[in-house]
Amino acid sequence: MSYAPRNKFELTKAFAEDEALINKKLPKELHLRIFSYLDVISLCRCAQVSKAWNVLALDGSNWQRIDLFHFQKDVEGPIIENISRRCGGFLRQLSLRGCQSILDTSIKTLALLCPNIEDLNLNDCKKLTDTTCHALSRHCSKLQKLNLDGVAGITDLSLKNLSEGCPQLTFINISWCSNITENGVEALARSCPKLKNFISKGCKQVTSKAVGCLAKYCPQLEVVNLKGCCNVRDDAVQRLAEKCRKLHYLCLSDCSQLTDASLIAIAHQCRFLSTLEVASCSQFTDTGFQALAKSCCYLEKMDLDECILITDTTLMQLATGCPRIEYLTLSHCELITDEGIRHLSMSPCAAENLTVLELDNCPLITDASLEHLTSCHNLQRVELYDCQLITRMGIKRLRNHLPNIKVHAYFAPVTPPPSAGGSRQKYCRCCVII
Known part of the structure; x- marks a missing residue:
């Protein structure tokens, strides 16, 4: 993607040189508004129609929300860097889900040039490391949602960096990040009190202590997924239920140490629960579910x-x-x-x-x-x-x-x-x- 001019003079010049009837009938502002509803693929196609449309389609204001998952199967670093330069401060939401070739250097460029990003999906970007989260913490203080599902290279250092530079976080997904422990979760919880969604599927080192810290420092939690966190015990679920009364989604599947005490605590404290996943919690009995059904x-x-x-x-x-x-x-x-x-x-x-x-x-x-x-x-x-x-x-x-x-x-x-x-x-x- 080549850089396109975005100032008012260049846009006026492009339209003056383009004699298409549609460009004469509609004001430039309306054109830009129409283009704002198009997805990435449509914008790229429009950019090839004419010089005027190229300027409109590649205007940074049209690139506030980008999902490249269906655009190209394996997006590489240079594309991300070009997008970063084009969008700059306009970019709010970016999904790089499944882009397994992306390296830390590209995300560093993104963080530097797009400081207003609020929602970043790095699901399955397997080559990324702690360097990525360090860059985000330094430059992207407005970050609210971060998906690191399957980014196995990150450690507690990533969560500690995020806790220092991204206090606005409301959503974090660290599923299958096996190197993250209770220490990283505790650091994140202490500095991100606005957290509403915490997802850590398959993180066996996320223990009762980690869940207890979340309960203590993040009372706004609404969604918690601890699937496969097999070291979580009843005392942690009891604290979570007691402190986080807004919970509406809770997954405890494969937390095999839990007993009816967890269900009873949830029943007494989480009256607005709408989803409960407890697959393979083999110690639960009718007693626990009876309490749940009553409340x-x-x-x-x-x-x-x-x-x-x-x-x-x-x-x-x-x-x-x-x-x-x-x-x-x-x-x-x-x-x-x-x-x-x-x-x-x-x-x-x-x-x-x-x-x-x-x-x-x-x-x-x-x-x-x-x-x-x-x-x-x-x-x-x-x-x-x-x-x-x-x-x-x-x-x-x-x-x-x-x-x-x-x-x-x-x-x-x-x-x-x-x-x-x-x-x-x-x-x-x-x-x-x-």
Whole structure:
């Protein structure tokens, strides 16, 4: 991308030399306003139409929000540096998601030339290191959102730098940054009290101490994702629930040390919770979910995959206390039976809101459950993989009542009886999507 003139004299000159009718009929300001609605690809195409349009399309004011993910599969450093020079102080939002060739030098140029940037997505920019965050902390004090998901080269030093230079941060994603520990999180929490979103999937060194610091210094937290932070314990979740009353999204999946004490604390303190993901929290029982159902009436999405101790009692409680549930995952909850599904199907959420129900590997579920689900008029998708007691006929009856529903089921090949002489089936019925 070549540099285009942006001053008023050059824009007037370009229009004087261009005789296109549209350029004569519409004022330059209106042209510029129209161009402001175009994406990167459209702007680049318009820049090739004429000299006047080149000036308009490449005007820095049109490049305030840029997402290069669909523009070019592997954007390299020079492109980022050219964009930085063109946009300058105009740039507010930039996504470099998936640009794996980007180096620290390009981000240093970006930080220096675009000091007003507020939202920067560096997801999967694998070659970046602590040098990038150091540059951002020095020059980009207005930064509010930073996505470092998959940038494995950064360490605690990055979070310490950000804490010193970017106090306006409201969103940070450090998922799969395995070198970050509780020390980095503590430094960030102490200096960024406006933090609302903290995401650290797969960060095993983000411990109870780190979560406790977040709870103490960041009371505005609304979204917390600790998936796979396996060293987080009940005491940390209790402090988080107590201090962060605005939580509406909480993911504790794969935090295997947690017990019902965490759910009870959430129930007592986080009344506005709308999403709870606790897959593979195998110590949770009906007791914890009973407390949750009594207090958290705004729940819309729940992932209880592999909460292996829960029974129909949990479904009965949810049916009574959580009328807004739209998405419910009960996969691998092997104690769930048709009776639990019956109670769920008779609930207010089933009648009005339930759209997705996942029941994979629930061995006690039979066609009777599908009969109950016929009353769930908004149900759009049901997952039934490895539900051995579900039949094709049961699915057919469900679809007769709900013709637009998507049912995903798995039917294992039938084992030939001994009298069949070991002959094989003529066709395979595995992995059938009905």
